Amino acid sequence: MEPPAQRELFxxxxADIEDxxxxxxxxxxWFRDTLRRKCEGLPQEALRAPVLPLGWSPLGLVQHLGWVERRWMRWGFAAEDVPPYPPGGEQAEWHVPEDLPVAEVWARFEREAxxxxxxxxxxxxxxxAKxxxxxxxxxEPPVLGRILFHLFQEYARHIGHLDVARELIDGETGE
Structure with missing residues (x-):
């Protein structure tokens, strides 16, 4: 039996990116795209409803990751004068107001990314970093590689959380 091609391994x-x-x-x-892909197909009600026993919604996770991007890249790496947290602090990142359209949550996330x-x-x-x-x-501030690696682990961890949430919502699993 032949081993799988390198593209199939990862x-x-x-697979050609080495640097x-x-x-x-x-x-x-790729993680940002995975976040989108794992939310695809969920009706608005399921995107917004807290998943039990987790206590947060998939849309709340999207909103949180937008704030994470802002904190580490704009406020962090670039030292921009932007609020690092929403009114209400870090806990508020996970709560999406009912009157905030789903498309606007995604648009905010996209702007930060x-x-x-x-x-x-x-x-x-x-x-x-500045x-x-x-x-x-x-x-002495951290270097860009350290900040990007922190974002990498944030996404990896939360994508795993989203896998669990999606399985609890509708049984969907996968990469």
């Missing part, structure tokens, strides 16, 4: 970005400076952002985009991509595009992984936002002036 999920994610193309870590290209691989890490490519995997983040796009901003993060733009801030890291073409930069080496050893590029230090100070004055998340990272205090006078202290």
């Amino acid at each position: 999920t994610g970005p193309g 870590p400076g290209a691989l890490l952002p490519a995997y983040l985009d 796009t901003a993060g991509r733009a801030q890291s595009a073409g930069l080496a992984l050893h590029t230090p 100070t004055g936002g998340r990272f205090p002036v006078g202290e």
Whole structure:
């Protein structure tokens, strides 16, 4: 029996990407796409309803990841003067107001992901974050690679959570 082709061994970005400076952002985009894919097919009610016993909704997870992107890339890496948390703090990230359209939650997430991509595009992984936002002036800030790796693990963990939620909602499983 022949071993599977390299493309079949790995999920994610193309097997031809070897440079870590290209691989890490490519995997983040793959995770962002996976988030979308795992929410596809859910009616609005299921997107918005907290999944028991987890206590959060799939749409709440999307909203949370938008804030995570903002905190680490805009407020963190770029030191932009933006609110890092919604009114009500971190817990409010997980609650989507009933009057906030699903499309707007996705649009906000997309804006944050796009901003993060733009801030890291073409930069080496050893590029230090700016100070004055998340990272205090006078202290050594983390480098881009460390921040992107943190985002990578956030997505990996939460995509796994979403797998569990989706299985509880309608039995869907998969990559």
